[in-house]
Amino acid sequence: xxxxxxxxxxxxxxxxxxxxxxxxxxxSVRVLSPxxxxxxxxxxxxxxxxxxxxxxxxALKRSVRVGLTRQQMYGLGYRPAMIQRIDLGxxxxxxxxxxxxxxxxxxxxxxxxxxxxxxxxxxxxxxxxTTYAHRLAPLDLPxxxxxxxxxxxxxxxxxxxxxxxxxxxxxxDPLDLRLQCYSDRDxxxxxxxxxxxxxxxxxxxxxAFGWDKRNPEPRSxxxxxELVGWGMATGVWEALQVPIAVRIALTAxxxxxVSCATSDIGTGTYTIMAQxxxxxxxxxxxxxxxxxxxxxxxxxPVEGGSWIAAxxxxxIMTTSESIRRELLNLAKQVRNSPLSDVEPDDVRxxxxxxxxxxxxxxxxxxxxxxxxGGIDRIEREETTHFPKNEAHSHNTxxxxxxxxxxxxxxxxxxxxxxVNAVAAGRILNTKTASSQILGGVVWGxxxxxxxxxxxxxxxxxxxxxxxxxxxxxxxxDVHDIEVxxxxxxxxxxxxxxxxxxxxxxxxGVAAAIANAVCHATGxxxxxxxxxxxxxxx
Numbered sequence: 244x245x246x247x248x249x250x251x252x253x254x255x256x257x258x259x260x261x262x263x264x265x266x267x268x269x270x271s272v273r274v275l276s277p278x279x280x281x282x283x284x285x286x287x288x289x290x291x292x293x294x295x296x297x298x299x300x301x302a303l304k305r306s307v308r309v310g311l312t313r314q315q316m317y318g319l320g321y322r323p324a325m326i327q328r329i330d331l332g333x334x335x336x337x338x339x340x341x342x343x344x345x346x347x348x349x350x351x352x353x354x355x356x357x358x359x360x361x362x363x364x365x366x367x368x369x370x371x372x373t374t375y376a377h378r379l380a381p382l383d384l385p386x387x388x389x390x391x392x393x394x395x396x397x398x399x400x401x402x403x404x405x406x407x408x409x410x411x412x413x414x415x416d417p418l419d420l421r422l423q424c425y426s427d428r429d430x431x432x433x434x435x436x437x438x439x440x441x442x443x444x445x446x447x448x449x450x451a452f453g454w455d456k457r458n459p460e461p462r463s464x465x466x467x468x469e470l471v472g473w474g475m476a477t478g479v480w481e482a483l484q485v486p487i488a489v490r491i492a493l494t495a496x497x498x499x500x501v502s503c504a505t506s507d508i509g510t511g512t513y514t515i516m517a518q519x520x521x522x523x524x525x526x527x528x529x530x531x532x533x534x535x536x537x538x539x540x541x542x543x544p545v546e547g548g549s550w551i552a553a554x555x556x557x558x559i560m561t562t563s564e565s566i567r568r569e570l571l572n573l574a575k576q577v578r579n580s581p582l583s584d585v586e587p588d589d590v591r592x593x594x595x596x597x598x599x600x601x602x603x604x605x606x607x608x609x610x611x612x613x614x615x616g617g618i619d620r621i622e623r624e625e626t627t628h629f630p631k632n633e634a635h636s637h638n639t640x641x642x643x644x645x646x647x648x649x650x651x652x653x654x655x656x657x658x659x660x661x662v663n664a665v666a667a668g669r670i671l672n673t674k675t676a677s678s679q680i681l682g683g684v685v686w687g688x689x690x691x692x693x694x695x696x697x698x699x700x701x702x703x704x705x706x707x708x709x710x711x712x713x714x715x716x717x718x719x720d721v722h723d724i725e726v727x728x729x730x731x732x733x734x735x736x737x738x739x740x741x742x743x744x745x746x747x748x749x750x751g752v753a754a755a756i757a758n759a760v761c762h763a764t765g766x767x768x769x770x771x772x773x774x775x776x777x778x779x780x
C-alpha cells in the first residue's frame with residue numbers, strides 16, 4: 244500500500260490519478276495533505292513530483308521524498324499570457340452601444356487549456372451589441388494553469404481600463420459611467436442575479452476612499468515631488484457550489500468530529516468548518532474537531548473556484564440535520580419527554596440540548612437523550628447536492644479604489660491606499676474573509692507593478708526563475724488596505740446564503756492601480772507589469 248504526502252488542493256483527485264496512471268487499486272493508495280500552504284491553482288492538478296515519488300517508492304519498496312528546486316517550481320503552472328483588444332462605442336451620456344472583446348491566450352502544444360476570457364462585460368454593463376472572441380496560441384511551453392481568478396483577473400483588467408479610457412474621452416467620472424451602464428441582469432445567460440449589491444459597493448467604497456474629492460484632470464494632484472493618482476475598477480467572479488459529503492460523529496460527552504476530504508490552503512477551512520458545526524450542533528467551539536486533507540474521508544471536490552466554503556458549510560448543515568432528527572427520536576423516548584409531540588423542523592440544537600423553537604423551556608439534554616437510547620456515539624454521513632437554479636445567475640462583485648503616488652523624476656510607483664468593497668452573500672467569519680480580500684489586493688499589486696516571468700524565446704525557459712529576480716510585493720510595497728463587506732442577503736443560492744471569497748479579492752485591483760497611474764501621470768500603460776521604465780519612456 245502507498246501513503247502519499249503531497250501539497251495539493253485535492254487529495255482524492257491525486258489519489259484517483261495515481262491509481263489510474265500506475266494501475267493501482269483504489270484501496271491501496273492513500274493521499275494526505277492536512278496543511279497545504281499556498282496554492283491558488285497550482286495544486287489543482289497532480290504535478291510530476293508526486294508521480295516520481297510514487298514510482299520510486301514502488302520500485303524501491305521504501306519511503307521516498309522528492310524535493311523540487313526553486314527553479315523547477317516555475318514549470319508547475321502559470322497564469323497564461325494574453326493579448327486583448329477591446330472596442331467600446333457609447334453615446335455622449337455614457338450609454339454603451341457596442342462592445343467588442345477579443346483575446347489570444349497562450350497554451351501548450353499538447354493541451355488546449357483555456358478559461359472564459361472575454362465575456363465579463365456581459366455580467367456588469369448593459370449593452371445591446373456585443374461580440375466576444377477567444378483564440379488559443381499553442382507554444383512550446385508547459386500547459387498553463389488556473390491561477391487566482393483565472394481569466395477574470397486578466398480579462399477584467401482590460402475591460403476596466405477600457406471603461407476608464409471611455410470615461411476620460413466622454414469627460415465623465417469613471418464611477419458615474421459604471422453606474423450609468425449598470426446591469427441588473429446577466430446578459431450572457433439573460434437572467435437576473437440571485438443577488439447583486441454592487442451599487443452599494445460603489446457607494447460605500449467611494450465614501451470610504453473620499454472619491455468625491457478627486458480632481459479628474461491628469462497630473463493635477465500632488466504630494467510634494469510625487470504625482471498622486473486615484474483610480475477605480477469593478478470586480479466580478481462566479482459564486483459556485485459543488486456536491487460534497489460530510490461525516491459528523493457526535494459523542495455523549497458533547498464532542499463532535501467533523502470529517503471531509505476537502506483541503507485548507509490557508510483560507511481558513513478548518514476554522515469555518517468548526518464554526519458552522521458548533522452553530523448547527525449547539526456546542527462550544529472547543530468541543531469541535533475537524534479532519535480534512537485525507538483521501539479516505541468523505542468525498543470532496545478540489546479546493547478551488549471559491550466553492551468550498553459555501554459547499555462544505557451547507558454540507559455540515561445537511562449532516563447536522565440528520566443528527567438532530569436522530570437525537571429528537573431519542574429525546575422522545577425519555578420518560579415524560581417535553582418533546583414527545585414535536586416535529587424535527589420545530590427543534591434546534593443549542594447549549595448541549597435539543598430545544599423547542601417555539602418554547603425554549605421544552606428541552607432535553609443531548610446526554611440524556613443518548614443515555615436513554617443506550618448509545619454513546621451517533622455518526623452520520625450525508626451528501627449535499629445543490630439544485631441547478633436556471634432562474635438566476637450567481638456571482639460575487641466588488642468595487643476597488645486605489646491611490647498611487649509616482650515620483651515624477653524617478654518613475655517609482657507606490658500604491659499608498661486601496662479600498663475594496665465586496666458583496667459576497669453571507670460572511671461566515673469576518674476575520675478570515677478580510678484576510679482573503681487583503682491577500683487578493685496584495686496579489687493585485689504584484690500583478691500591476693511587480694510580477695513578470697521573462698522567457699527565453701528560443702527554448703521557452705523562464706530566465707528569472709528565482710525569488711531575487713521574479714519580483715513580488717514585500718512589506719514595504721503594501722500600505723493602507725481597507726476591506727468593506729456589503730450586506731447581501733441571498734436565500735436562493737443556498738440555504739445559508741454563502742458565496743465564495745477566494746478569487747474576488749484580486750479581480751479589478753490591477754485595473755484600479757493602472758487607472759490611478761494614468762490619472763497621476765497622464766500615461767496609459769496597457770502592458771503589465773507597470774514598471775518605471777514604461778513611465779519614463
